[in-house]
Amino acid sequence: MDITHLSEKFNHTLSTLRYGEDPAExxxxxxxxxxxxxxxxxxxxxxxxxxxxxxxxxxxxxxAAAIELFHNFTLMHDDIMDRAPLRRGKQTVHEKWNANTAILSGDVMLVRAYQLLTGVEQGKLAHMLERFSETAAQVCEGQQLDMNFEQRDQVSIPEYIRMITLKTAVLLGLSLELGAILQNAPMPDAEHLKAFGHSIGIAFQLRDDLLDVYGDKAKFGKQVGGDILSDKKTFLMLTALEQADEQQLQSIISWRNKTGESIAEEKVSAVTAVYDALNIRHQTEQQIDLYFQKALQHLDAVQLPEERKATIRGLALQLMERDN
Known part of the structure; x- marks a missing residue:
């Protein structure tokens, strides 16, 4: 079964879900x-x-639908916290309706996600619910850390890696672990697949950081340099702050908290120039490759013939080579 067939199968399942009707709002x-x-x-x-x-x-x-429902619940609530006007090119829920409705609807999504998990066979249910709950709490921890970092002048790179691990990577790890356990995979295999997901998730986020600055605007799908404009503490920014000389540091600091369309292009250019001088792009690419290779080591450790791992290996490569 190829990825397209699996996607079609999942999308059909998703189309059959019934979340509720009344109240419609x-x-x-x-x-x-x-x-x-x-x-x-x-x-x-x-x-x-x-x-x-x-x-x-x-x-x-x-x-799998429970995982997707939970993920979208986190997006709905994240958008409220970030005051984001758009999600995938469309109005966010809190913009189209209001924040209170978005909070309540998100709460129901979390409840429905747990309901979808209750169909897991009895012998695996308790373990699955425990892992799902643990991961859900970790995602919330990651989001809180992300918000904390916005209020702090200094954030270390290890702190940033821990934050993206919790906010992004743990759910990828759970997805793989869950699929393996449902099909009676040996526990060491399930653990390696979870670790594979964690490392891919970190690499994925670092690549997102990189694309935000160096991506092709036409392919990236959102404003290039958006992280710079919002003074976001990404891997690129934190690495630059660690390595900048006094003049470069002052250049970055001088642009902090400056907003407005009139200075947007100049701000992005100025900060990117510091990144270029410090070779930040190459350093970020090295880190992406480091975590990607770590992920592949865990996949190699899964005790299955290589042909059974080929599709998931191919998807990982595809995610790392993306330009959007």
């Missing part, structure tokens, strides 16, 4: 955000991990 926002075209990477990882051990992935479809 509570449930319509859920249908709205779930219909927005996303990559569906997390549920696809559930199904790919499951398929490695058994071609019949039927029992993994609803748990």
């Amino acid at each position: 509570l449930y319509e926002p859920i249908r709205y955000i779930m219909a927005l075209s996303g990559k569906r990477i997390r549920p696809l990882l559930v199904l790919l991990a499951a398929e490695m051990y058994d071609k019949d992935v039927e029992k993994a479809l609803l748990p």
